[in-house]
Amino acid sequence: MTSGVAVILAIESSCDETAVAIVRGEPGCAATVLASEVASQIELHREHGGVVPELASRNHSLCLRGLVEKALAAASVSMRDIDAFAATSGPGLASSLLIGSTAAKGMACALDRPFLAINHLEGHLLSPFIDRTEVPPHLALIVSGGHTLLLDVKGPGIYQKLGGTRDDAAGEAYDKVGKMLGLPYPGGPEIEKVARNGDCRAFDFPRSMLADPHLDFSFSGLKTAVLYTLQREGTGVSVADVAASFQQSVIEILVGKTLRAARTSGRRTVALSGGVSLNKALRAAFLTAGSEAGYEIVTAPPAWCTDNAAMIAFAALLRHLAGESSPLDGDIHPNLPLA
Ligand code: KG4
Ligand code: ZN
Numbered sequence: 001m002t003s004g005v006a007v008i009l010a011i012e013s014s015c016d017e018t019a020v021a022i023v024r025g026e027p028g029c030a031a032t033v034l035a036s037e038v039a040s041q042i043e044l045h046r047e048h049g050g051v052v053p054e055l056a057s058r059n060h061s062l063c064l065r066g067l068v069e070k071a072l073a074a075a076s077v078s079m080r081d082i083d084a085f086a087a088t089s090g091p092g093l094a095s096s097l098l099i100g101s102t103a104a105k106g107m108a109c110a111l112d113r114p115f116l117a118i119n120h121l122e123g124h125l126l127s128p129f130i131d132r133t134e135v136p137p138h139l140a141l142i143v144s145g146g147h148t149l150l151l152d153v154k155g156p157g158i159y160q161k162l163g164g165t166r167d168d169a170a171g172e173a174y175d176k177v178g179k180m181l182g183l184p185y186p187g188g189p190e191i192e193k194v195a196r197n198g199d200c201r202a203f204d205f206p207r208s209m210l211a212d213p214h215l216d217f218s219f220s221g222l223k224t225a226v227l228y229t230l231q232r233e234g235t236g237v238s239v240a241d242v243a244a245s246f247q248q249s250v251i252e253i254l255v256g257k258t259l260r261a262a263r264t265s266g267r268r269t270v271a272l273s274g275g276v277s278l279n280k281a282l283r284a285a286f287l288t289a290g291s292e293a294g295y296e297i298v299t300a301p302p303a304w305c306t307d308n309a310a311m312i313a314f315a316a317l318l319r320h321l322a323g324e325s326s327p328l329d330g331d332i333h334p335n336l337p338l339a
Pocket of ligand 2: 120124144145274275306307
């Protein structure tokens with residue numbers, strides 16, 4: 001266990017956002033995010049309708065140095081003030097993970113500081129607690145473009161998986177349905193926008209696996225149901241009604257399964273993280289159903305829901321304060337599990 005204040009610089013480059021953050025913290029105190037810089041590649045990938053790995057990794061290497069300098073300037077610290085360097089080591093695109101991980105290792109090596117390899121999912125999971133003094137035992141739902149995970153969190157680093165998706169992740173379903181509806185990539189925020197003007201009862205899409213006793217998810221049947229509806233209804237269909245009905249189905253599945261998991265685990269706090277947790281309708285549904293059932297619902301501020309490096313720096317800070325570090329010859333892990 002390290003006592004005293006620590007300053008961590010972390011890099012996130014697991015997919016299509018290059019991000020650098022600097023976080024300062026000490027045991028028992030809320031962490032301070034001194035800088036959080038994100039260079040989004042959304043525009044770059046938009047014309048391809050999804051992430052192109054080769055373009056992503058090239059762009060990470062092009063903008064990383066500038067982002068590190070920007071973060072240091074924003075935080076008003078120098079390289080010498082950094083106590084440990086961290087990077088996402090997985091899961092993610094191999095060629096993208098390599099860029100951030102190699103850069104952080106290089107800086108750690110040059111400055112003779114520890115390096116911490118961080119699981120991207122642990123970053124998301126801890127993100128709702130960055131500005132709190134502790135991570136309490138809770139039930140966590142991570143909903144992103146690549147993952148839909150329910151975990152029982154006993155404390156930092158002690159996670160038990162309760163359920164996950166058997167096919168598409170929730171964000172992936174949003175993105176694929178967005179594409180079917182002719183909306184720009186990524187589909188999640190676009191569907192949320194158009195759904196505001198739609199009738200969420202217009203189409204009765206399936207709530208797959210909601211009634212099943214296990215805590216796994218499935219979104220591919222819902223996606224196919226949207227496709228068949230679009231084929232059946234033709235060009236006259238209301239995009240807003242389809243979007244709203246699709247979103248309603250996703251929300252009911254996520255809220256229903258998560259609150260069931262909370263009941264089963266006996267946790268009173270439920271934390272939401274990941275890009276899909278930005279969705280205002282989803283947050284509102286969780287707040288209504290959760291508070292009616294007596295749960296505290298904790299969400300991250302919007303900037304820490306989609307991919308960012310502050311969540312990676314915070315996860316690294318907790319591990320550094322606990323006396324942990326990672327070997328410099330450790331590999332990246334594109335399929336790294338969390339629990
Ligand atoms: O956490 P994230 O940035 O990256 C991954 O680790 O996957 O999540 C990105 C996902 C995308 O699928 C995107 O469509 C979805 O989050 N997303 C949303 C919203 N904003 C982003 N989904 C629904 N509603 C939103 N407002
Ligand atoms: Zn993510």
